[in-house]
Amino acid sequence: MPSAGRAPHRLGGVLRIDQATYDxxxxxxxxDHPVEACGMVAGPIGSDRPVRLIEMVNAAGSPTFYEYDSTDLLRLYREMDDRDEEPVVIYHSHTATEAYPSVTDINLAAEPGAHYVLVSTTEHGNNPGPVEFRSYRIIDGVVTEEEVIVVDNESTSTEETG
Incomplete structure (x- = not known):
């Protein structure tokens, strides 16, 4: 639930993600806790299907901010271009706050077609236990939360960059 002083968000849209990618x-x-984790899930252009998980390194190494290494990011975008892919999900974790986009997250949201996933590891850190996993569309500074549906029938692969 949003706290006082934050722009309200409305529920709309759906992120369909397979169990392996969610996990x-x-x-x-x-x-990566207590450092914020970050990465993307690429999918075929225009499909809105997240199929290839790409873990990125948080170049900032920060518990309150994430930043992609510019060389890794350029390499990733070239690779996605070569594979006719686009970022379907852009994700990162919050280690000390809820899974809601910060002002910085909103200002840096540059992919209007992407689902922005936030995972809060506040409650259990890197220990066993549930996390808060939420998805948003962020377009022109407007945050819209969307439903997350985890499905079993999509295929994925995991790659690490960095």
Whole structure:
């Protein structure tokens, strides 16, 4: 639930994500805790299907901010271009706050077609236990939360960059 002083968000849209990709994002967030984890899930252009999990390194090494290494990011975008892919999901974790986009997250959201996934590891850190996993569309500074549906029938692969 949004706290006072934050722009309201409305529920709309759906992120359909397979169990293996969901689990991979959560495992990455837990493994990197207390540093924010970050990465993307690429999919075929225009499909809105997240199929290839790409874990990135948080170049900032920060528990409150994430930043992609510019060389890794350029390499990733060239690779996605060569594979006719686009970023379907852009994810990162929050290690000390809820899974809601910060002002910085909103200002840096540059992919209007992407689902922005936030995973909060606040409650259990890198220990066993549930996380808060939420998805948003962020377009022109407007945050819209969307439903997350985890499905079993999609195929994925995991790659690490960096």
């Amino acid at each position: 991979g994002i959560v495992e990455h967030a837990k493994r």
